[in-house]
Amino acid sequence: MPIPSPINAAxxxxxxxxxxxxxxxxxxxxFFYGGLVRSKNALNTMMMSFAALGVVGLAWAVAGYSLAFGxxxxxxxxxxxxxxxxxxxxxxxxxxxxxxxxxxxxxxxxTAALISGAVVERMRFGPYLAFITAWSLLVYAPVCHWVWGxxxxxxxxxxxxAGGTVVHINAGAAALVAAAVLGPRRDYGRQALLPHNVPFxxxxxALLWFGWFGFNAGSALGANASAALAFTNTLLAPVAxxxxxxxxxxxxxxxxxxVGAATGVVVGLVAVTPAAGYIGPMSAIVLGAVAAxxxxxxxxxxxxxxxxxxxxxxxxxxxxxIVGALLxxxxxxxxxxxxxxxxxxxxxxxxxxxxxxxxxxxxxxGASFVLLKLVGAFxxxxxxxxxxxxxxxxxxxxxEAYTSGxxxxxxxxxxxxxxxxxxxxxxAQPVGGEA
Amino acid sequence: MxxxxxxxxxxxxxxxxxxxxxxEVYGLTISRVQGHGGETESVETYRGTTVKMExxxxxxxxxxxxxxxxxxxxxxxxxxxxxxxxxDGKIFVxxxxxxxxxxxxxxxxxxxxxALMELAGS
Numbered sequence: 422m423p424i425p426s427p428i429n430a431a432x433x434x435x436x437x438x439x440x441x442x443x444x445x446x447x448x449x450x451x452f453f454y455g456g457l458v459r460s461k462n463a464l465n466t467m468m469m470s471f472a473a474l475g476v477v478g479l480a481w482a483v484a485g486y487s488l489a490f491g492x493x494x495x496x497x498x499x500x501x502x503x504x505x506x507x508x509x510x511x512x513x514x515x516x517x518x519x520x521x522x523x524x525x526x527x528x529x530x531x532t533a534a535l536i537s538g539a540v541v542e543r544m545r546f547g548p549y550l551a552f553i554t555a556w557s558l559l560v561y562a563p564v565c566h567w568v569w570g571x572x573x574x575x576x577x578x579x580x581x582x583a584g585g586t587v588v589h590i591n592a593g594a595a596a597l598v599a600a601a602v603l604g605p606r607r608d609y610g611r612q613a614l615l616p617h618n619v620p621f622x623x624x625x626x627a628l629l630w631f632g633w634f635g636f637n638a639g640s641a642l643g644a645n646a647s648a649a650l651a652f653t654n655t656l657l658a659p660v661a662x663x664x665x666x667x668x669x670x671x672x673x674x675x676x677x678x679x680v681g682a683a684t685g686v687v688v689g690l691v692a693v694t695p696a697a698g699y700i701g702p703m704s705a706i707v708l709g710a711v712a713a714x715x716x717x718x719x720x721x722x723x724x725x726x727x728x729x730x731x732x733x734x735x736x737x738x739x740x741x742x743i744v745g746a747l748l749x750x751x752x753x754x755x756x757x758x759x760x761x762x763x764x765x766x767x768x769x770x771x772x773x774x775x776x777x778x779x780x781x782x783x784x785x786x787g788a789s790f791v792l793l794k795l796v797g798a799f800x801x802x803x804x805x806x807x808x809x810x811x812x813x814x815x816x817x818x819x820x821e822a823y824t825s826g827x828x829x830x831x832x833x834x835x836x837x838x839x840x841x842x843x844x845x846x847x848x849a850q851p852v853g854g855e856a
Numbered sequence: 857m858x859x860x861x862x863x864x865x866x867x868x869x870x871x872x873x874x875x876x877x878x879x880e881v882y883g884l885t886i887s888r889v890q891g892h893g894g895e896t897e898s899v900e901t902y903r904g905t906t907v908k909m910e911x912x913x914x915x916x917x918x919x920x921x922x923x924x925x926x927x928x929x930x931x932x933x934x935x936x937x938x939x940x941x942x943x944d945g946k947i948f949v950x951x952x953x954x955x956x957x958x959x960x961x962x963x964x965x966x967x968x969x970x971a972l973m974e975l976a977g978s
Binding site for chain 1: 868870897898899907908
């Protein structure tokens with residue numbers, strides 16, 4: 422098949438790889454979150470991310486893409502691309518339209534999965550899936566349209582290279598509301614709730630960083646200089662955050678923690694996301710270093726609050742995203758691509774960034790609250806008290822993350838269900854009278 | 857002296873420990889055990905293989921106490937570990953012939969939960 426003319430082979434090749442890299446971030450998040458919870462909830466927590474690949478990915482193809490990138494008004498996309506109608510091999514920029522859709526879909530998936538960190542170890546699985554699916558359509562897609570789909574923030578000139586507002590502030594605000602609506606875990610604040618597998622946390626953070634090169638550099642939508650800048654900044658900002666985080670850890674407790682290092686990397690990645698293609702490499706180092714402070718102290722503060730944002734989505738993604746979005750308005754330089762920020766003599770850009778932050782926070786928090794109450798009206802959001810005590814893996818999934826197999830008795834099909842299984846051949850009838 | 861051996865639900869362990877500390881019972885040993893006491897089995901499925909978990913995870917506490925502390929300890933465990941459903945566990949109170957604290961060589965009453973010294977003295 423001949424390649425339609427505006428499509429560039431190099432750009433397409435890079436975006437194919439970048440799409441796979443961003444998709445990998447969701448299983449990476451499963452490891453990051455899964456390691457941070459207790460072993461009795463490891464599978465449930467990992468499935469909260471893993472299942473998002475399914476439900477949000479499907480919702481994106483059916484309607485999410487259209488609501489985000491369809492021709493609509495300033496507030497939301499239209500219905501012209503429902504069921505991917507009109508999304509084919511024609512060029513979108515310099516890559517096939519279908520590839521653009523797939524790339525953006527991976528963003529929708531991870532954004533919805535990020536919220537799960539605020540509600541782990543206590544939310545029922547079905548209502549969770551219903552919530553993130555609806556959220557991806559009614560919160561993610563419109564905010565995505567505002568910023569990247571030609572919506573009102575794009576027209577205003579707010580800068581968000583790869584999703585500081587769309588992904589991180591959006592998920593952070595939803596996480597804050599979800600933690601408040603669900604309420605704290607029953608033993609939160611009374612017992613030490615410790616990470617059960619810190620190596621998983623490091624593995625998850627490492628894979629997130631790898632995938633993030635596709636997330637940020639892929640947001641250039643081509644194999645070009647802007648992608649190279651975003652790629653470099655995705656290396657340098659988290660590097661700075663990691664160093665500052667380790668120093669803060671060391672100054673506070675005289676020990677450098679591994680969970681802290683993993684968190685620092687993620688915070689640096691979050692913060693550089695909106696700025697990646699707009700600021701110079703030294704600015705990225707400054708941005709990464711500065712971003713460590715609010716999130717570090719936010720996490721310390723959170724453990725003393727009644728708000729059980731269990732895995733610090735608000736501190737890492739909310740605060741990190743806000744710092745990144747605002748510093749984008751400070752550090753951006755037209756010379757690197759984009760618009761001049763405060764330091765280049767355009768203070769009004771900081772105002773635009775602030776407006777984008779506030780609008781995203783307000784809409785995401787409000788709409789998430791309504792959606793949670795709506796789902797909660799049909800089914801209880803909270804897991805049964807007993808299930809929460811036992812851990813959600815066995816009651817909700819019928820599996821254990823780490824089973825010794827001791828005491829497990831194989832249930833044969835005849836015993837497994839009261840109804841006869843039509844697929845199994847009935848056992849030979851005993852023949853009487855032979856004796 | 858008695859050895860109190862209690863088998864409790866793992867998810868109740870934090871509450872049991874809290875109750876014991878409140879009752880000033882400080883010396884204890886716990887172990888993770890598996891057992892069966894008539895509760896309904898949980899069913900797990902792995903790729904079409906369905907298994908019944910006949911053995912249930914439990915926590916076993918071993919506590920050496922002097923006679924005046926037996927009731928206090930038993931009450932603390934009962935109040936904290938009970939849910940009212942099958943599978944709450946058991947408490948065994950077993951006579952003990954001799955207790956020796958390895959560090960000092962102290963024996964018997966002097967070697968179990970220290971709080972009982974005050975009780976014995978009062």
